[in-house]
Amino acid sequence: MGKSFGIIMLDTAFERPVGDVGNAASWPFPVMFETVKGATARTIVDGRDDDFLDAFVAAGVELERRGACALTTSCGFLVLRQNQLAARLKLPLATSSLLQIPQVARLLPAGRNVGVVTYDRASLTKAHFLEAGFATESPVAGLPKGGAFHRLIEGGQPYDRPVLEKELMDTVEDLIAREPSIGAIVLECTNLPPFSEAIHKRFSLPVFDILTLGRWLHAGASGG
Template identity: 65%
Template sequence: MTRPLGIIMLDTAFERPVGDVGNAGSWPFPVLYRTVSGALPRDVVDGREGGLMAAFVDAGEALISQGARALLTSCGFLVLRQSHLAARLSRPLATSSLLQLPLIAAMLPTGRRIGVITYDAASLTPAHFLEAGVADPSALPPVAGLPRDGAFHGMIEKGEPYDHARLAAEVLEAVAGLLQREPTIGAILLECTNLPPFTGLIADRFGLPVFDVLTLGRWLHAGISGE
């Protein structure tokens, strides 16, 4: 029997195509979803969701009661709550694709770094990286964020229509700018769970390995599938 992965969702209403964490078609195994009412993207990105921790735990336990053997979330910024939430849940939880940073770093050739593409660079702090397992401040990865006046922010925070071409261009521009600024980058990690629909485009355009919430979820599911 294939065991499901549970995904704790923020309270959103925008379109989620295949590749997005919130589309069941993105996964090659069963997934279960549970939304935390009132967990708005901007509040989570800015770290203002602390009062909802009990609701996140309740959502996770509800998924576990439905059969989920492990859990993900739908926002990489929730890595700030990784230790707190994982300690309170009865099954393993991975809050963010950023948890892959130490593993990716260990695999790269000498002199190569990981470049992080994030929803909001100004809000991604050393505290987030510390929770992800990057304990050395000198080892923080270079980061590029999506523009606050751009298509992604407009779609997620303002309800603007999903425009694949605009979104793709915005992501590719962010990656290109980061690589121009940091030519030693040897791998890309996508913090935002809405970016994996563009993983293939990034890999093809820049010839680098790309990691995201889907690579994390597949790895996590592989660990529970033999239970």
């Protein structure tokens, strides 16, 4: 089965089906979780997480102690803390699926761009792209404010897969209609990978998410 992969989790309580970063069955190798108490999704998305930096470091240290070979997180907005956290941890750390954007962009034909789907468009700034190693902003679409994903993650509503899938597909469709040059999709939100295959099938585009990044990182950190 290989070495374990460590996942630093926000303090949330919604359902996580297979495909979600927080479901152990989403991964083809052993994973372990460590929750940062009090770190809510909205706190991290809004960038009001200065008071939690030490706690994120402590979670990474604990996962290292438990035998993890590398680390990731359960929120793509933590890319803003990539350099700060990586500098204080001994294990390789990939905070966000957004770290894949520079590599994906290099793989695309001339004139094609990486499209990003995010949990909150207003909160995803140029600073996030810079921390991800991408000098310019990609075309971005955000999930609807107050929509099904927001009600699930922040409002405690039940998991309704058909409604969530429709909302996400509509968001991707709108993004591609607005930006027809898109040649690949990166999903910022770690709760979207359960729908990655459906996006690929419907739009015939490569899709990258926290699972594609985590599998790559684990392969290198575990020796294959």
